[in-house]
Amino acid sequence: MAYKIVSSQCTGCSACEPECPNVAIREKNGTFVIDPAKCTECLGHFDEPQCVAVCPVDDTCVIDKAYPRYQAA
Amino acid sequence: MEPTAYVGVQEIKPLQQLLEKVAEHKGCGTSSGTSGGSGKSSCGSSAGPADMSPEVWEKVKNHPCYSEEAHHHYARMHVAVAPACNIQCNYCNRKYDCANESRPGVVSEKLTPEQASKKVLAVASAIPQMTVLGIAGPGDPLANPEKTFKTFELISKTAPDIKLCLSTNGLTLPDHVETIKSFNVDHVTITINMVDPEVGQHIYPWIYYQNKRWKGIDAARILSERQLLGLEMLTAAGILCKVNSVMIPGINDQHLVEVNRAVKSRGAFLHNIMPLISAPEHGTVFGLNGQRGPSAQELKALQDACEGEMNMMRHCRQCRADAVGLLGEDRSAEFTTEKIDAMEVEYDAATRQAYQELVEEQRQAKVAAKQAELAGLAGADSDIKLLIAVATKGEGKVNEHFGHASEFQVYELSTTGAKFVGHRRVDLYCQGGYGEEDTLPTVIRAINDCHAVFVAKIGGCPRDELKAAGIEPVDRYAYEFIEQSAIAYFRDYLAKVASGEIVHQDRGDADIRQGAYIAAA
Ligand code: SF4
Ligand code: SF4
Ligand code: SF4
Numbered sequence: 001m002a003y004k005i006v007s008s009q010c011t012g013c014s015a016c017e018p019e020c021p022n023v024a025i026r027e028k029n030g031t032f033v034i035d036p037a038k039c040t041e042c043l044g045h046f047d048e049p050q051c052v053a054v055c056p057v058d059d060t061c062v063i064d065k066a067y068p069r070y071q072a073a
Numbered sequence: 074m075e076p077t078a079y080v081g082v083q084e085i086k087p088l089q090q091l092l093e094k095v096a097e098h099k100g101c102g103t104s105s106g107t108s109g110g111s112g113k114s115s116c117g118s119s120a121g122p123a124d125m126s127p128e129v130w131e132k133v134k135n136h137p138c139y140s141e142e143a144h145h146h147y148a149r150m151h152v153a154v155a156p157a158c159n160i161q162c163n164y165c166n167r168k169y170d171c172a173n174e175s176r177p178g179v180v181s182e183k184l185t186p187e188q189a190s191k192k193v194l195a196v197a198s199a200i201p202q203m204t205v206l207g208i209a210g211p212g213d214p215l216a217n218p219e220k221t222f223k224t225f226e227l228i229s230k231t232a233p234d235i236k237l238c239l240s241t242n243g244l245t246l247p248d249h250v251e252t253i254k255s256f257n258v259d260h261v262t263i264t265i266n267m268v269d270p271e272v273g274q275h276i277y278p279w280i281y282y283q284n285k286r287w288k289g290i291d292a293a294r295i296l297s298e299r300q301l302l303g304l305e306m307l308t309a310a311g312i313l314c315k316v317n318s319v320m321i322p323g324i325n326d327q328h329l330v331e332v333n334r335a336v337k338s339r340g341a342f343l344h345n346i347m348p349l350i351s352a353p354e355h356g357t358v359f360g361l362n363g364q365r366g367p368s369a370q371e372l373k374a375l376q377d378a379c380e381g382e383m384n385m386m387r388h389c390r391q392c393r394a395d396a397v398g399l400l401g402e403d404r405s406a407e408f409t410t411e412k413i414d415a416m417e418v419e420y421d422a423a424t425r426q427a428y429q430e431l432v433e434e435q436r437q438a439k440v441a442a443k444q445a446e447l448a449g450l451a452g453a454d455s456d457i458k459l460l461i462a463v464a465t466k467g468e469g470k471v472n473e474h475f476g477h478a479s480e481f482q483v484y485e486l487s488t489t490g491a492k493f494v495g496h497r498r499v500d501l502y503c504q505g506g507y508g509e510e511d512t513l514p515t516v517i518r519a520i521n522d523c524h525a526v527f528v529a530k531i532g533g534c535p536r537d538e539l540k541a542a543g544i545e546p547v548d549r550y551a552y553e554f555i556e557q558s559a560i561a562y563f564r565d566y567l568a569k570v571a572s573g574e575i576v577h578q579d580r581g582d583a584d585i586r587q588g589a590y591i592a593a594a
Contacts, residue, residue, distance in 0.1 A: 015157035
């Protein structure tokens with residue numbers, strides 16, 4: 001399961017972008033999106049998903065159930 | 074005199090408590106008459122060059138935000154290059170920008186460092202008295218270090234005469250002190266609302282630090298430690314530090330006296346206590362909780378209390394993160410990205426220099442006029458203190474029509490002279506050339522603690538209503554210097570009291586208008 005950004009809530013503040021250890025987050029039309037192929041849910045890097053921890057708008061960076069749980073190799 | 078019809082400030086006053094705490098802190102009585110003064114001569118000394126070392130004064134005298142007197146003459150601008158933030162404050166709703174340190178309701182235009190530096194040059198060319206560039210958000214400039222420092226780098230290359238400053242919540246400040254120094258940033262503002270995590274937990278729901286979200290007491294403790302460490306490091310490095318505090322009644326209002334002491338002892342040179350902005354429509358936690366902001370009297374009492382300890386800043390407009398122009402004036406609409414992109418910008422340092430010399434002459438004239446008038450007050454002996462409101466467009470003159478004023482500057486008059494104590498924002502009374510019935514009561518509420526209002530001109534109807542509310546409209550000093558006129562007025566006033574023509578009476582409290590400064594469209 002990768003994380004995804006609820007774009008209707010994202011303020012485009014850019015706090016998450018530099019925190020992602022996998023450079024999975026980029027700007028798109030004023031809000032930010034996560035590339036599910038790159039997101040590792042921060043496993044192996046940090047205790048918490050960084051985008052969730054830093055995002056000032058609650059419930060904006062959420063689990064995307066469309067993807068299977070990421071397994072650190 | 075029956076002003077009650079307009080008095081809008083509710084009976085919610087821990088004011089007496091505050092005054093007592095304050096009296097204790099200063100070791101002497103306060104202006105409101107709490108007795109028990111120990112007669113220490115240092116008590117209640119007023120802010121001004123006398124309280125500052127010459128080096129500090131040299132640095133701040135042309136800085137509109139740091140020197141109250143300079144703000145009549147010099148302009149500043151902010152560029153919004155820093156949208157990200159690493160803490161959450163209960164007075165901020167990031168969805169609508171930060172309500173307290175930026176404009177509420179509308180998202181500022183975010184700029185890249187390149188766009189920002191072009192904007193700075195464009196503004197500096199159009200407004201030659203623009204001497205200061207600040208980065209103040211909308212998030213935290215030091216949560217966006219690349220963008221912030223890239224902007225400083227570009228500007229210091231093309232316009233080295235512009236002073237750089239930055240405003241931060243302080244969380245990552247210790248990590249950046251070296252860089253701040255290397256860019257020759259000589260002024261930094263830290264927002265410090267508490268030095269006690271017990272108090273802090275009610276202001277900050279969480280912070281993001283070392284890759285983790287911290288909550289409650291832990292969050293407040295880390296934030297406070299980092300803020301104070303950053304402050305100490307900056308002052309040790311010789312960088313001027315101002316501290317901003319948001320006064321939140323019932324949460325940190327009494328505690329700010331302690332904050333004042335803590336930051337003063339760590340070398341902060343100026344303390345700016347600002348009223349909380351919290352309207353439900355801003356969607357902040359405080360706004361939705363019904364947390365109120367302070368009244369004008371409460372704010373002034375706290376500022377007065379801390380003043381004996383250090384310089385207090387009273388002319389803060391809580392500007393938006395992209396404000397442009399003289400304080401109290403907002404010209405940001407003239408400099409949108411679209412307009413800047415289309416501009417051919419040429420930076421002409423010589424013209425700016427010449428203009429600033431002219432400004433300096435004007436300023437000297439004003440000081441001389443005030444000194445002369447003050448001499449006339451020498452020997453007068455009276456305890457009377459009163460507030461007056463002034464409609465002004467700048468240059469230190471009474472030069473605004475009552476109906477066109479979007480704010481009034483408030484001066485306190487006493488036998489020691491006229492002292493600036495704050496400004497009150499109001500809705501324009503006269504929109505489109507006629508007086509709006511509904512706005513007059515709000516204007517009166519905003520200056521209800523004043524005995525008189527100085528204007529360049531005023532219509533018959535507001536004149537009568539002001540009088541009915543007990544505020545004397547005064548237009549006989551139109552286009553003259555504010556302080557000189559105020560002292561002259563005060564001399565007359567004392568003479569009339571002495572002759573029995575008028576009886577001196579105290580005025581009531583006043584409202585502080587909610588919302589960051591927004592120019593009337
Ligand atoms: S969960 Fe971690 S890896 Fe995934 S997008 Fe967020 S910060 Fe990047
Ligand atoms: S931190 Fe949250 S609000 Fe800010 S850009 Fe990322 S997802 Fe959007
Ligand atoms: S530091 Fe300023 S921008 Fe950041 S959350 Fe607090 S008030 Fe808002």
